Amino acid sequence: MPHIDYYFATISPFTYLAGPRFEEIVAKHGATVTYKPLDIMALFARTGGVPPMDRHPNRQDYRLQDLRRRAIVAGLPLNLRPAHWPTNMAPSSYAIIAAQSAGGDVGKLVNAVTRACWAEERNIADDDVIRACLEEAGFDPSLADSGLLAGAETYARNLDEAVTNGVFGAPFFITDGDERFWGQDRLDDLDRHLSGEL
Numbered sequence: 249m250p251h252i253d254y255y256f257a258t259i260s261p262f263t264y265l266a267g268p269r270f271e272e273i274v275a276k277h278g279a280t281v282t283y284k285p286l287d288i289m290a291l292f293a294r295t296g297g298v299p300p301m302d303r304h305p306n307r308q309d310y311r312l313q314d315l316r317r318r319a320i321v322a323g324l325p326l327n328l329r330p331a332h333w334p335t336n337m338a339p340s341s342y343a344i345i346a347a348q349s350a351g352g353d354v355g356k357l358v359n360a361v362t363r364a365c366w367a368e369e370r371n372i373a374d375d376d377v378i379r380a381c382l383e384e385a386g387f388d389p390s391l392a393d394s395g396l397l398a399g400a401e402t403y404a405r406n407l408d409e410a411v412t413n414g415v416f417g418a419p420f421f422i423t424d425g426d427e428r429f430w431g432q433d434r435l436d437d438l439d440r441h442l443s444g445e446l
Contacts, residue, residue, distance in 0.1 A: 250279045250442050255410045255420040256358065257288035258340040258372055259333060261315055264362035265322045266419045266432035271355040273435060277442040283354045284406040285341035288418050289334075291407060295416040301334075318432065325367040332371035339392070340372040342399030343382060346391040349398075357385035 252274070256263040274281055289299055300311060312328050319326035340361045348354050360381040364370040370377045379389035410420070414428055421429040421438055429438045440446040 250277055251424055252279050252281045252438075253284060253413070253422045254281050255284045255286055255406065255415045255418060255422070257291075257418040258285055258337050258344070258358070258361050259335060259365060260288055260362070260418045261326065261366050262318075262432045263358070263419045264366040265315075265318050265324060265326070266435060267355070267359040267362060268324070269322065269432070269435050270419070270421075270438075271359070273439045273442065274355065276439070279442065281355070283344060283348055283358060284410070285337070285344050285358075285403065286406040286410050286415075286418070287337060287341075287403070291410060291416065291418070294407075294411050297416060322432070324363075327366060327369065330365055331369045332373070333365060335365070335371055336373040338373075338400070338403060339375065340378055340381075341403050342396055343378045343392045345399045345402045346395040347382065347385070347387045349395065350387065350391060352387055353385055357381060357387060360384045 254270070273279070291297065292299055300308065303311075315326060315328055344354060344357055344361065347357050361372050361378070364377055364381055365372045372378065375392055378392045382389045382391055413422060415422070417430050419432060423438070423441060427441055429435070429441070437446055
């Protein structure tokens with residue numbers, strides 16, 4: 249059974265766009281997944297990246313065009329300029345970490361959180377929004393209030409591990425044997441790799 253370490257950021261539009269397709273691939277191959285939310289802005293700072301708002305206008309303009317096209321291809325609604333972006337990623341990330349410890353459909357939760365930001369104009373730093381996402385994904389909403397210290401420690405460790413393991417963006421997938429795939433546009437390659445074709 250293949251395993252995937254999945255590094256992502258809850259405020260990343262590309263994490264949102266990857267979500268349903270990634271879960272299809274996981275199910276197709278019977279893969280196990282360790283979900284590793286991280287602070288993407290800190291990751292950029294440590295690996296030579298530049299936050300979107302600090303990039304040259306040419307890059308910012310292209311990003312918006314590309315996001316619009318990628319959303320159409322993925323068949324997902326997307327607000328290119330969501331009301332609550334960027335926002336504090338930590339609370340939603342802690343909830344995902346707590347949910348993974350509790351057991352359940354963590355992929356469904358990641359999709360609910362990222363959809364809340366990028367399609368539903370909700371602030372994923374807000375406790376009520378996080379509780380609603382937990383409930384939607386079949387988790388106890390009180391997980392939003394539990395394990396905060398452990399969540400903070402895991403969140404920081406995920407960032408350190410990401411840097412050590414060659415991660416520099418999100419979403420980022422690392423399979424058994426250290427095959428790395430960056431971006432929602434590499435999901436077909438991930439699928440082929442898990443099928444033994446790449």
